[in-house]
Amino acid sequence: MPIDLRIASTSAPVRRTPLYAVLACEGEQPKLPAGIEIPALAWKEFKGERNQQRLADASAGPAARVLLVGLGKPKDLDAERLRRAAAQVVKKAEALKLDACVLECPAALARSAGSPEAAGCALAEGAVMGSYAYQKMKSKPTPRHLGRVELRGPSARFARGAERGRALGTANCFARDLQNAPANHLTPRMLAAEAQKLARGSKRVQCKVLDERGLERLGAGLLLSVSQGSSEPCRLIHLTYRPAGRARGTLAFIGKGLTFDAGGISLKPAAKMDEMKFDMSGAAAVLGLFHALDALGCAHEVHGVIAASENLPDGRATKPGDVITSMNGTTVEILNTDAEGRLVLADALTYVRKQVEPDLMVDLATLTGAVVTALGHEWSGLFASSTRLRDALVAAGERVGEKLWPLPLEDFQKEWMKSQVADLRNINDPSHGAGSSAGAAFLAPFAGDTEWAHLDIAGTAWGSMNRDWVGGPGGSGVGVRLLFEFVQSR
Numbered sequence: 001m002p003i004d005l006r007i008a009s010t011s012a013p014v015r016r017t018p019l020y021a022v023l024a025c026e027g028e029q030p031k032l033p034a035g036i037e038i039p040a041l042a043w044k045e046f047k048g049e050r051n052q053q054r055l056a057d058a059s060a061g062p063a064a065r066v067l068l069v070g071l072g073k074p075k076d077l078d079a080e081r082l083r084r085a086a087a088q089v090v091k092k093a094e095a096l097k098l099d100a101c102v103l104e105c106p107a108a109l110a111r112s113a114g115s116p117e118a119a120g121c122a123l124a125e126g127a128v129m130g131s132y133a134y135q136k137m138k139s140k141p142t143p144r145h146l147g148r149v150e151l152r153g154p155s156a157r158f159a160r161g162a163e164r165g166r167a168l169g170t171a172n173c174f175a176r177d178l179q180n181a182p183a184n185h186l187t188p189r190m191l192a193a194e195a196q197k198l199a200r201g202s203k204r205v206q207c208k209v210l211d212e213r214g215l216e217r218l219g220a221g222l223l224l225s226v227s228q229g230s231s232e233p234c235r236l237i238h239l240t241y242r243p244a245g246r247a248r249g250t251l252a253f254i255g256k257g258l259t260f261d262a263g264g265i266s267l268k269p270a271a272k273m274d275e276m277k278f279d280m281s282g283a284a285a286v287l288g289l290f291h292a293l294d295a296l297g298c299a300h301e302v303h304g305v306i307a308a309s310e311n312l313p314d315g316r317a318t319k320p321g322d323v324i325t326s327m328n329g330t331t332v333e334i335l336n337t338d339a340e341g342r343l344v345l346a347d348a349l350t351y352v353r354k355q356v357e358p359d360l361m362v363d364l365a366t367l368t369g370a371v372v373t374a375l376g377h378e379w380s381g382l383f384a385s386s387t388r389l390r391d392a393l394v395a396a397g398e399r400v401g402e403k404l405w406p407l408p409l410e411d412f413q414k415e416w417m418k419s420q421v422a423d424l425r426n427i428n429d430p431s432h433g434a435g436s437s438a439g440a441a442f443l444a445p446f447a448g449d450t451e452w453a454h455l456d457i458a459g460t461a462w463g464s465m466n467r468d469w470v471g472g473p474g475g476s477g478v479g480v481r482l483l484f485e486f487v488q489s490r
């Protein structure tokens with residue numbers, strides 16, 4: 001159950017609350033409203049340093065306790081700091097076993113974080129995302145204490161931003177629920193059912209699902225070859241959002257949806273193999289985007305295409321050395337069955353080019369372990385066919401606190417992916433290194449001359465404990481707010 005986030009004005013009366021939280025930068029002493037008083041010592045000890053928290057019992061006024069939260073130097077203040085601070089507040093309230101709290105954003109703060117809209121949005125996102133906990137697999141879920149959070153801000157613009165932030169935080173949590181679902185609770189068919197459920201509940205979103213027969217008819221040999229070793233059939237999920245008026249353009253987003261990746265015949269080692277339930281995080285991001293589009297809308301026609309499959313070893317599984325024909329006719333020598341993400345994405349890219357013909361397409365995939373080595377858990381790897389698309393994605397990432405780092409993709413790297421036997425091979429020679437670029441280089445010919453970007457989210461989709469708003473272990477919902485911001489700002 002997500003928290004009930006109420007949005008109010010700082011001029012509204014302050015009702016009784018167990019906790020009143022106030023944010024402040026270094027050197028600032030915010031005014032407490034409605035006669036709330038705390039000991040002088042608490043003010044003395046609170047320096048406003050980044051991540052500093054000072055809890056004090058209130059001696060007067062409608063709040064039982066006050067939490068002062070530091071934001072660091074005023075010149076470093078941005079939306080991400082507010083997002084993280086809001087997440088810290090709700091986590092503290094939960095740790096104190098409180099059922100409600102108030103979070104106030106003073107007028108000066110709302111202005112200095114870009115705009116009042118941006119401040120309201122970031123604080124609401126932080127509060128919603130920071131209180132996320134995955135409990136679906138518990139026979140007796142531990143009851144959550146914090147039920148209600150009142151977010152108080154100075155203006156109508158702040159409130160509008162907060163409404164938007166609440167919807168985006170909710171979409172992020174929706175994606176995280178999908179990521180965290182164990183593979184036996186979320187098969188490719190169940191992922192397709194989730195997409196259909198989303199479309200059924202929405203006026204503007206439609207969903208079409210292709211099963212194996214439909215995929216055979218289209219010649220989706222690569223996607224079919226990956227699911228061949230599993231008794232679960234694969235699916236291609238196609239979501240469409242249509243705006244009320246004339247669409248400003250057509251955008252397509254493609255998600256890798258491996259509901260489990262054991263590696264196939266090129267079997268993975270046992271350690272951490274359980275984490276490969278997260279190999280559908282690209283798909284979760286795309287579904288989360290449509291959750292947000294349903295709630296908030298946008299001016300573009302947006303397509304979401306998900307290639308959903310398992311990758312398991314079996315008597316019928318694809319073998320190293322097998323050659324498979326893709327949807328666009330290119331033949332591929334499979335030298336490592338664990339490099340399966342690029343295979344399912346290749347057919348999805350062809351599908352989008354043929355069926356949608358978008359202005360541009362962006363794929364998201366937990367594609368390579370190498371990107372975790374290169375960038376860790378805070379930056380997703382970015383490959384783009386144009387500097388314009390690259391810069392637009394980096395800027396959107398900066399605004400939502402989901403950072404992207406451009407990595408190289410050059411023509412000589414595409415040569416690495418040529419096969420002696422077939423047209424292409426699915427891995428490069430180990431002596432080349434640059435495993436993440438090789439993955440992108442394999443995809444590039446399938447994107448053809450369509451403007452295209454590839455996001456490798458293997459490091460950021462889970463394991464990012466440093467970001468307060470992630471709120472614990474498991475999926476981060478990375479990509480949802482990034483894609484929505486990108487679509488809206490275009």
Ligand code: BES
Pocket residue numbers: 261263279336338339340341366367368369370372427435458459
């Ligand atoms: N899903 C994995 C990538 C991955 C590995 C994500 C670890 C997060 C953590 C992908 O399908 C894969 O297995 N990639 C291989 C490619 C290799 C065989 C060229 C990898 O990165 O090892």
Ligand code: MN
Pocket residue numbers: 261263337338339340341
């Ligand atoms: Mn793999």
Ligand code: ZN
Pocket residue numbers: 258261279338340341366367
């Ligand atoms: Zn994989």
